[in-house]
Amino acid sequence: MKISLLRTTQSASAAAILPGYAAARIEPRRSRRWIFFAGLISVAFLYGCAVAIFPTFFYSIFTIPIIILALASLWALPDTNADHGRAIRSLFWLYLVSLLLWPSYLAIALPGLPWINVQRLFLLPLCAIFFFSLSTSKVVRTELGEVLSANRFAATLVFSFVILQFATTILSPTIGASINKLFINQCAWTVPFLISCWMFRTEKHRRHWYAALLVLVLLTAVEALLEYKMQKVPWRDHIPSFLGESEDYVQANLRRATGLYRTKGFTVNTLVLAELLGVTAPFVFHAAFTSKKALTRLFWIIYIPCHFFVIVTTDSRLGMVSFLASGLLYLGIWNLLRWRERRHDPFAPALVLAYPLGAAAFGVLALTWTRLHRMVFGGGANSASDIARQTQWKMMWPKLWSWPFGHGPNTSGQTLGYVDPTGLVTVDSYYITVLLEYGIAGFFIYYSIFLLTAGQLTRKVLQGPTRKPSLAVPVAISLIVFVIDKSVLSLQNNHSIIFMILGMAFALKYRLNSEGTPAASPRRSVRSPRVLPVNA
Numbered sequence: 001m002k003i004s005l006l007r008t009t010q011s012a013s014a015a016a017i018l019p020g021y022a023a024a025r026i027e028p029r030r031s032r033r034w035i036f037f038a039g040l041i042s043v044a045f046l047y048g049c050a051v052a053i054f055p056t057f058f059y060s061i062f063t064i065p066i067i068i069l070a071l072a073s074l075w076a077l078p079d080t081n082a083d084h085g086r087a088i089r090s091l092f093w094l095y096l097v098s099l100l101l102w103p104s105y106l107a108i109a110l111p112g113l114p115w116i117n118v119q120r121l122f123l124l125p126l127c128a129i130f131f132f133s134l135s136t137s138k139v140v141r142t143e144l145g146e147v148l149s150a151n152r153f154a155a156t157l158v159f160s161f162v163i164l165q166f167a168t169t170i171l172s173p174t175i176g177a178s179i180n181k182l183f184i185n186q187c188a189w190t191v192p193f194l195i196s197c198w199m200f201r202t203e204k205h206r207r208h209w210y211a212a213l214l215v216l217v218l219l220t221a222v223e224a225l226l227e228y229k230m231q232k233v234p235w236r237d238h239i240p241s242f243l244g245e246s247e248d249y250v251q252a253n254l255r256r257a258t259g260l261y262r263t264k265g266f267t268v269n270t271l272v273l274a275e276l277l278g279v280t281a282p283f284v285f286h287a288a289f290t291s292k293k294a295l296t297r298l299f300w301i302i303y304i305p306c307h308f309f310v311i312v313t314t315d316s317r318l319g320m321v322s323f324l325a326s327g328l329l330y331l332g333i334w335n336l337l338r339w340r341e342r343r344h345d346p347f348a349p350a351l352v353l354a355y356p357l358g359a360a361a362f363g364v365l366a367l368t369w370t371r372l373h374r375m376v377f378g379g380g381a382n383s384a385s386d387i388a389r390q391t392q393w394k395m396m397w398p399k400l401w402s403w404p405f406g407h408g409p410n411t412s413g414q415t416l417g418y419v420d421p422t423g424l425v426t427v428d429s430y431y432i433t434v435l436l437e438y439g440i441a442g443f444f445i446y447y448s449i450f451l452l453t454a455g456q457l458t459r460k461v462l463q464g465p466t467r468k469p470s471l472a473v474p475v476a477i478s479l480i481v482f483v484i485d486k487s488v489l490s491l492q493n494n495h496s497i498i499f500m501i502l503g504m505a506f507a508l509k510y511r512l513n514s515e516g517t518p519a520a521s522p523r524r525s526v527r528s529p530r531v532l533p534v535n536a
Contacts, residue, residue, distance in 0.1 A: 064179070074135040084133040085140075089205070091126040092195055093212065098122055099496055100216040100276075103235075104268050109244030120187075127191045140198065147197040150510035154456070157449045162190055164442050165409060172408025181410035189499045196503020201510065209504070210471060214287055217280045218303070221310045224265040224273065228313045231261050263313040272493045274314040275485045277307060278322020279498065282474035282481070285330040290469055318488050322481045329477045334469050336462065389428045389488065392418050396432050406439030412490070430486035447483055450498075453505045454479040460512045472508045475501055 050062055098119045108116040133140050148155040165182055172178035200206045227233050239245070262270040284307055288300040311319035335351045399415055407415050412433040413425045420426050427433050434443045454476040461472050482498050 071131075074131055077132075077135050079138050080136045081139055082133075082136060084129055084137070087129050088126065088133060088195060089199060091122050091129065092192075092199065095119065095122040095126055095192075095496075096209075096212060096500070097216065100220060101266055103233075103266050104493060105245050106239065106243050107245075108242060110242060115244060123187055123191075126195070127187050130191060130195055143201060144194065144198045147201060147506055147510045150513050151453070151456075151506045154449060154453050154506070157445050157452070158190075158193070161438070161442065161445045161449065162186070164406070164438055164445065168406040168408040168438055168442070170408075171405070172411055174411060174414065175408070177410045178408035185409060188496045192496050193499040193503045196500045197506045200504050200507035203511075206471060206504065206507070209500075210283065213280060213283055214300075217277070217284065217307075220265050220273075220276070221303075221306060224263045224310045224313060225306070227265065228261060228263050228310075233264065260315050261313075262315045263310065268493055269491060270314045271316055271318055271489050272491055274311060274316035274319030275322065275482075275489055275491075276494050276497070277311050277314075278319050278326065278485060279478045279481050279494065279501075281307060281323050281326035282330055282477040285327060286469065286471070286474040289330070289334055318485055322485055325481055325484060326477055329480065330469075330473065333458070333461070333473050333477075337469050385428065388418075388420065392416060392428055392432055396436065400435055400440070404440045406437055406442055409437055412436040427490040429488060430490045430492070433490045447486075450479040450483050450502065453502060453509075457505050457509055457512075460509060464512055464515075470508075472505070472512065475505050475508060479505060 047062060098121075102118050104117070104119060106118070108118065108121075110116075134144070165185060169175065169178045169182045200209065223234070263273065264270050265273045265276075267273040267276060284300060284304060288297060288304055291297040291300060308323055311323050339349055339352050395416055395418055412427050415436045416427055416432065418426060427436075431443070434446050438446065457472050457476040461470060461476070478501050479498070482501075
């Protein structure tokens, strides 16, 4: 009787826990277990043979099933709404500091281990924690979705470009290298962009990022000035044994035909430093024009010539054009906003009307003054790079028309086939890189992302209720300057910073939309009582 009652209780509890299931067998069949373990051992054996037989650049192909299983596991996780924001923000700040203050060519090289890039030491955990938080927190998904919805068309372009990267990778002639580059692009571009969209919704984090960027740029400039004085990077003779140089970028291409030393700072190449200083110049102008404290404003006003001098030490037209474009664009928008703020100020319209005259005068000087002409348009030592770039454009068109759909990430150099006098396969314009790797559609999608976002953000600032230049002004100008820079530079070392700025632009547009919505309601509420007595 007790035994039957116990069985009845167990069956009732089992029915309550698993309704609709008949527990015919509690233990799985041994045949299924053996099939599972045999399949697991076979897959492990095949992976081991593949690693032993194939070259290292094939390893990325074998990680695809592992990545798919990891993403499927993340997708299947339940919503817990656990707060991982502090960990994400801490790793994000560390990654930002490593991008600007750690030479990317110096990696941790321990015996018996592969080289560990310091930037990726923070980037990979950042990606893992962010995707885990995105999968398990409805709050994070909702907040990120609000920002992307406020930039619907631009966000569609961003994700279209991501899909295009995957599509061209499948058709790549060197699929191993393309998969590796595809993985790096998603980690270094897409993830910082999404985190920036989510994190910069609040003014506090935007202000902290802006202040951190200014401090890091200032430290970069100080190091560049010290390097220019020493005529070598300060750490060149003091690299510890556990650090290795991935490539000898430090001593390569230091001088041109002019014999001038070209500073690199913490970057991998003197052109990368020039681009970094160019795209961050709008933020320096913004600090000089809008800082609330007089001493802070005076400091950044004094720093502007130092920023310009560091660009001069790079001996790069790219940095010079970026700095001048940043200054002209910022002054133009600042003058317009000042005129709106001070209608009766005689200086405001005078500055706006004098702006075209000043730009024309600068153009005349650039054409007539030999030194300025060489700094802006090139000449002399720059003629070789100009000829090389023209040759590459001529070589690119037949390759593009033969296959206008793109050859996949990290294939532009091999597809173009240009070799410089030193025997290095190179591409000197990111326009060519995008055209060959992602096709004509990818070219228009990629650059439309930045130009469209900058245009929409500038229009929001000029049409908005505020009449003072907000952080949206340098953000929009930085995106425009980046598009200009890519016409003469194919290196992608600063793209993580640019995609952070792009995420900042998305967040600022979302904030401007939310601030503009409630501003119209008080006007309707005030006007309504005036209409009622008349109708009565």
